[in-house]
Every structure is written in C-alpha cells, then in structure tokens.
Amino acid sequence: MTTRQACLEADRRDPLAAFKDEFELPAGLIYLDGNSLGALPRGAAARAAQVIGQEWGQGLIRSWNTAGWFELPARLGNKLAGLIGAGQDEVVMTDSTSLNIFKALAAALRLAQRAAPQRKVIVSERDNFPTDLYMIQGMIDLLRQGYELRLVDAGLSLEQALDDDVAVVLLSHVNYRTGAMHDMAAVSRRAHARGALIIWDLAHAAGAVPVALDADGADFAVGCTYKYLNGGPGSPAFIWVAPRHRDDFWQPLSGWWGHRQPFEMADTYVPAQGIRRYLCGTQPIVSLATAECGLDIALRADIAQVRAKSLALGDRFIALVESRCADHPLTLATPREHARRGSHVSFLHPQGYAVMQALIARGVIGDYREPELLRFGLTPLYLSHADIWDAVEILREVLDTRAWDRPQYRERAAVT
C-alpha cells in the first residue's frame, strides 16, 4: 500500500516537477479540473498586457501587420502541429471547436459524396460530447439531403455501426465523461476499410496524450486549447486536415480570412491554398495571442514524460480511491488499461453532485457531469503525486463524515 511518503518520493524523481513553477495556482488548492479549464501560465498576463497596451493601444490598426495579428491562426497552428503529429500548413488555430466540427463535417461530407453519393449516415457515439452531436444534427437539418445520425451506445462495438451507408465517422479521441480513449490508428483503419472518412475531436487529448494524426491515418481533426494546452477561458480552437484532403475540400464557412487574397476585396470567394481556407472571420486577438503562452509550455514538455506521469497519477488515484474510500458507493467509470485511458479519471457516485460541491468547498476542484459522474483531471505539468494523495484524503473525509449531505451542496447552481 502506498503512503504520502511514497508520493513525495515519486515527486522527487519527477522529471516534470519544475513545470509547476510555470503556472500561477492559488495557494491551498488542489486543481483537478485542468481537463475543463487549464491553469494560468505565468507569462499570460504580461502577454495580454502587451497585446492590449502596446499592440492595440500604440500600434492600433498597424498591428495587423507589425505585430503579426493576421498571421496568428496559421503561426500558432504550425506550433500546435508538433503536439498532435501534424505537419506544417495543416493546422489553424481559430473559432470554437463546435464551429470547426461544422467545417470538417461539411468538407468530409462533400468528399464522401463525390466518392459514394449513396452513403448518407454519419456515425458517432451517444456519449460523445453533446456539441459534437448537436453540430451534426444542425448540419443534417440544414442540408435536407437525407443524411442521418447513427449513434453507437456506450459499450457497443463501433464495428457493427460501420456499414456501406456510412459516409463519415465523428469520434472523440478521449471521452469527456469517462476518459476512455480510442485507438486512433485502429479505428481510423477500420473506418477506411468500410469506406468511411473519420473526424477526430481532440478536445480531451491534445496536450494530454500522444497524438499522431498523420501516422494514424486520420482525415480531419478538431480540438480545444483551453484544457490541457492552458490557453485561457474559451481560447480559440483548432482544426487539422490531412494533406491528402487539404486542397481538395471545400468548407462553407467561407469568410474573408479564408480567401486566397483577402485584401483584393474581390466579390467572388476563392479559397486560399493550404489550411488557411479553413479560416472564416476576424479572430479575437487578445484571447488568441494570450493562448500562445500555454502552448509554448506544452511544447517544452516531453509528451512521453507527460503521458507516463499522467498514467502514474491515474493509477495512483484509482488505487487510493479504491482502497481508502472502499466503504463508499464509488464505481470507477474510466478504463484501467493504459492504452484505453486518457488523462482524467471518473467515478460514479449516487450523490455525485453534492460530493463534488463538498470537495470544492474544501479546496479540491474537480467537476461533475450528469449523471452521477465525479470527474478528476490529472494534468502532469502542475500536479504532484502528493496532490493526489491529499485530494483522496479529502475525498475520504467528505465521504466518511457525510459532509456532502447538506442542502447547500445538494442544490444545483444554474451553471456547473
């Protein structure tokens, strides 16, 4: 059985330990929600102050050129490429994940239609993050071309859903609730073997687990920069397109930033060469520029070390909860197997909502997802093994004392 001493030992051997100093974290808090909103990089406030005070205030309109604002989506996309196994001119950082799903889906459907117009099914998983499903539903309703959404229920085989009617598969690499991870190479291969294209949502994967989009045969990918990439609340998302499709597709959110010559002010849209055709309108520069700070930290970390520590933290967290909270009705919702696990761990508890509120009140911040799910994000860049020990001790105390059983913890906030 592990001890706090053993945790401190593990922390002393941790090659990533120094990264914690790159973030500003509130004292006395154990933050297990970096899978929802990553922590604040130390340089981010200064970067935003520079963008606002100097670039906007002094440079004014000139900063579109002189401060490189117009290049930010492509430049940061090229940086991000290294974290997801992509090449140059394959990624742009722009818009929201939802909007990028719409672009990728529109392009994938158009490609599929050219190759096999009879394929009218879009496959996803019922427990995929809702916005992925909502964007598909919006697209289907808009097009009125006979498309349908086929949802695979949790635990059932994706294989059975893949038949000759399937045009496109849209999956999250790491499930937002359970942390279950797909084998990207195997699933992509299977989709292709059945004649379908595949879009990967990397929201809970980018910066957390090794991703090899090009090598694993993905067709399209989207993802988020405000979780494991610590870009700041709502920082712009990203979209990647495989080079074999990149200049071949078409995406309908065809705003002026995606035009081949945006300042020609021509009256007809001509898509830019390369990934820039996935841009649409003017981007929120303060949020976008600030996000570079978190990205730079992630690029300095060895993703293999990040992955090893994430799994070690997860193993420890699971073992501690299962041993020290064994008397309580907690059920692990996350796969134990390393190859099938992302970087967060979830447990079901019948009073999950109240338990999480009690934890938060005691300075252990995870989050709750309907129904019954306690979710704990394990971010190797700013969490230690001792943090895991301490968090589980507080969880044990909350459960042993029934501290969660109070009206103020049971009452749902408007937004959670």
Add this chain to the structure above:
Amino acid sequence: MTTRQACLEADRRDPLAAFKDEFELPAGLIYLDGNSLGALPRGAAARAAQVIGQEWGQGLIRSWNTAGWFELPARLGNKLAGLIGAGQDEVVMTDSTSLNIFKALAAALRLAQRAAPQRKVIVSERDNFPTDLYMIQGMIDLLRQGYELRLVDAGLSLEQALDDDVAVVLLSHVNYRTGAMHDMAAVSRRAHARGALIIWDLAHAAGAVPVALDADGADFAVGCTYKYLNGGPGSPAFIWVAPRHRDDFWQPLSGWWGHRQPFEMADTYVPAQGIRRYLCGTQPIVSLATAECGLDIALRADIAQVRAKSLALGDRFIALVESRCADHPLTLATPREHARRGSHVSFLHPQGYAVMQALIARGVIGDYREPELLRFGLTPLYLSHADIWDAVEILREVLDTRAWDRPQYRERAAVT
C-alpha cells in the same frame, strides 16, 4: 473659409470633448482609422488583467459561474441592444460577423422557404464587404437547393433587383468603402413589400450612427464591436433577431451554448428560448470581457450628439480637402448628403496606396482599400475639429511635395 482657429472654437463648444480622455491614444498621432479598429479604452488593460489574473488564475473553472463568464454573450448583448434600437433578449455578442451572417442567412432562408418556397434569390450589393458575399456563396454551395446570389452594381437601383424570386436581402447599413448609408426603414419596407426578408450588416454603423432595428422593421442584423464600439482587435461580433422571428427560426450552427439546457448533456439538440439559440460554442472570454469597456463608453455618449459631431467633422473634412487640396486628383467617393452618409469619408486618388503610406509615415492614420480609395474614419469620441484641420494640412503637404512618390510607399505590404 474655415481656419484652425475656427476648429479650436468648435472644439471648445463640443459636448463630447471629454470623451477623448477615456481613450489611450499615442501622442502625436491623428487616428482616422477607428472605423477599422477602434482605440483603446483606458479601462481595458485593467479589465483584461482582472479577467486573467483573478478570474482565470484564482477563480479557475469556478469563474464560469462566479465571474459570470457563461452569461457574458447575453449580458453584453442586452447592453448593446440600447445602441441599435433593440430590446432585451434580442441580441447576443458572440463569434465573428461572418459567422453571424451564416446564422442569420440560414434562419432567414428557412423562414422564407416556409412562406414562399419558390423564392430562390439572395440579393446583395457588389460593393458590399466581401465576407458578406463570401458567406452567401458558401451557403448556396453548401445547400445545393437552387439558390442564387444576385448582386446589384453600385449606383443601380436596388428596387429593380427586388422581384418575386427574392427570398432574402443582405445589405450593409453603411458601405465599408464609400461610407454611403442606406435608409434602413425605407429599404426594409421595400423588401417586405416585395415579399423578401432583410438582414442588415451594421459593421460600420453600430456606435457610429443612430440605428433603430425594431422601429425600422429589420428582420435580422449582425455587426462588429471592434470598430466604433472600441472592443479590441477581433472582439466578438453580435447578432440580433426581430422578436417576431426569434423563437420561430432555426439556425444550423447549433452548438451546446445554444441548447436549452447545456449542462443536461442530452444527446439531442433543443434550442434555448430567446436569442441564446444563436450561440454556438465556447466564447473567447478575455476578448469578450475586455470588450465591455468600449461598450460602456459608447453607452455613456448621447448618440444624437455623436451623430451631429460625426457629420460636422465629415463636412469639415470634405470642405477642407476640396479647398486646400484642390490642385490634386482627389475625387469624393462619399455622399455629401447627411442622410446618406455614415461616419467615414473616402476620396479616390490614382496613387491612393502610396498617398496613404506617406500619410501614415507622417502620423495620420487612415487606410486604403482597393482600388484607389483613401478612407478616413471620423470617430467623434476621440477626434477633434483641430485634428481634422491638422490631418488635411498633412495630406496637402504630402500631395504638394509629392512625398508619396517614393519606392517604399508604392510597394505593397503583404497585408494592408
């Protein structure tokens, strides 16, 4: 003939003169490009520092509730409503203007299709801002339902383009090149009389001219917050829907922020009641929250005084250029008539690009738009009559001395 002394007199009588202190402007610069990127409000840097340091850094994930992040698009939309003649729960501040055009167009086409499915034409103007046209083109290509774009050439009557085939009209209230302004009430009435719906793009109008969306019978509107509303580079745009359509339409960028109960995590999209159904994905909070500073300044200014000063500055600018630069080939591209003019003034010059570069090098910042157009934004909150005098004197000097006739001014930058 006016004099610099007369300008200083006018400035002493200016009821808006004190607003200049609310902005941080570089010393020695005359900024005539607030119609492209508004100036920095004094409070904006502190607001961003608070959002980053306190709300993100200390509050972390809790700030979605405690700092009201989730409510920002609706709360700022309600504030903005007062500036454009709209009511509560009719506006959200979100995404880019281009994306909001897509939403409004999709909804308008769906409404039109229900009422008159044979109407397949979308009308706009050839010299509308290109992204408006590109978004229409993207939509038409996506839908493949036989829609077509009919462009009215500059100077020709919109009236002739409105026949029984027209489903939707999309116009800019104030033209981005010439500053020409449509009579919103009259044009909306004409579109309705011909059985079409009308979408107004307020990019160059909001905060610059009085807008009365509800009273003038508009159906949909979109607009920009980083021009006359001084929200910061790329700050999120807005969308307005007439209450009579608001709960009746459907928009296909149906992300989780537009869901009736986003945290239920249901697998089927159900639109929120009211204008929130126009939200899609997670918003860039630093850019969004910072934009409130400029909005608050605009709300404190009397829009009638703003309009009166804008027209006075424009009259003075036109008169001075035409008298003091009379020997040079400058042609006014902006309507003289007050009722047909927005808040910027443009002149054509055969060497417009080089002339603008020479002006910028001398601290007079306007911008250039293809072809031949020198564009000067007149922002009453931080420009004085003396600024106008001084700017024209520098323009005169640049022209009289042919200062523009140098290689470094003629060579085009990659982005302008």
